[in-house]
Amino acid sequence: MNWHLEGTYFENCNCDMVCPCTASGLTLAATNDRCVVSFVFHVDRGDIDGVDVSNTSIIVVADTPPVMADGNWRVGLVVDARANADQAARLVSVFSGKAGGPMAMLAPLIGEILGQETVSIEYADNGRRHSVKAGNLIDIEIEDFVAPHSHTGEVARLTGMLHVANSTLTIAKATRADINVFGLSRQNTGRNGHSAPFSWAA
Numbered sequence: 533m534n535w536h537l538e539g540t541y542f543e544n545c546n547c548d549m550v551c552p553c554t555a556s557g558l559t560l561a562a563t564n565d566r567c568v569v570s571f572v573f574h575v576d577r578g579d580i581d582g583v584d585v586s587n588t589s590i591i592v593v594a595d596t597p598p599v600m601a602d603g604n605w606r607v608g609l610v611v612d613a614r615a616n617a618d619q620a621a622r623l624v625s626v627f628s629g630k631a632g633g634p635m636a637m638l639a640p641l642i643g644e645i646l647g648q649e650t651v652s653i654e655y656a657d658n659g660r661r662h663s664v665k666a667g668n669l670i671d672i673e674i675e676d677f678v679a680p681h682s683h684t685g686e687v688a689r690l691t692g693m694l695h696v697a698n699s700t701l702t703i704a705k706a707t708r709a710d711i712n713v714f715g716l717s718r719q720n721t722g723r724n725g726h727s728a729p730f731s732w733a734a
Contacts, residue, residue, distance in 0.1 A: 533631050535622070535734055537578035537585070541697040542662040542727035544672050544706045544720055545569035550690070551724040554701065557694035558600035567596045568718045570672060570711060571697075572664045573627065573730065574655040580622035580631070588612045588619060589653040590627050591666060592635075593646070595716055600641065608646035608714040610666050612653040620650065626732075633734040634696035646714035660687060661707070662727050669713040674704040674725030690726070698728035 545551055546568050552560040553567060571592040578585040591610040597603075609627060611620050625631040629639035651667030663673035676687040688703040695701060704725030711718045 533581045533625070533734075535578070535580040535626060535631060535633075536732065537575050537580075537626065538731045539574045539576040539578070539729070540657055540662070540727070541571070541573050541730045542664075542674055542704070542725060543569060543571050543697075544674055544709045544725045545723060546718055546720045547724045549677070549705055549724045550703055551726070553600045554693065554695060554724075554726060555690060561598040562596075562600070565598060567594075567598065567600060568711065568716055568720070569594050569596070570670060572655070572662075572672070573697075574657075575623075580619075580626060583618055583622050585615065585619050585623055588615045588623060589655045589664065590623050591653070591664065591670060592627055593670075593711065593713060593716065595646075595714075596641075603641040604643040605638075605641045606644045606646050606714075607642050609648045610653070610669060610713065611648060611650045613650050614652070624648065631734060633732050637696060646716075649713060662704075666713075670711050672709045672711070672720075673707045674709075674727065675707050676702040676704045676727060695728075697730045701726040701728045
């Protein structure tokens with residue numbers, strides 16, 4: 533299977549800013565006993581095995597131990613209802629790691645599949661703000677962080693990261709974050725976030 537995807541990404545978890553999991557390549561313990569994280573991907577342009585998947589979104593929700601590198605992740609997928617059955621199957625193959633690429637690096641960490649939901653996903657980027665609403669399951673907005681005394685107004689970034697989306701991530705905070713899916717219920721407003729463009733191929 534040949535494929536390429538380009539788009540925008542953001543995440544939110546229940547760690548304090550800045551998430552120690554992300555900053556350490558998954559080797560430092562999360563802020564809390566469990567890490568509940570939503571990885572949100574919007575595909576601006578993409579083709580998977582000859583099928584156009586442009587302008588679709590998918591959310592990977594994970595519940596992990598405090599040290600993510602220990603594995604035993606519990607993972608579910610929320611798929612955009614605007615994708616037809618063919619598109620959805622191909623998106624799932626990529627974002628589950630079955631089709632190779634960056635998500636395949638996470639596959640060995642997964643111990644349990646929580647399931648798959650298909651709902652209408654509304655994704656938006658508005659300057660420093662990135663948001664997603666997936667039916668009544670997920671409602672998240674993060675805002676990229678600018679230091680209060682910054683003379684340039686540049687957002688703060690982490691560089692050299694070992695991360696599936698990008699090696700450079702903005703530092704962000706959730707302005708709202710409600711998750712109620714796969715038996716996971718969290719209110720992560722005020723907690724950690726990151727955003728980045730992504731460009732993958734396999």
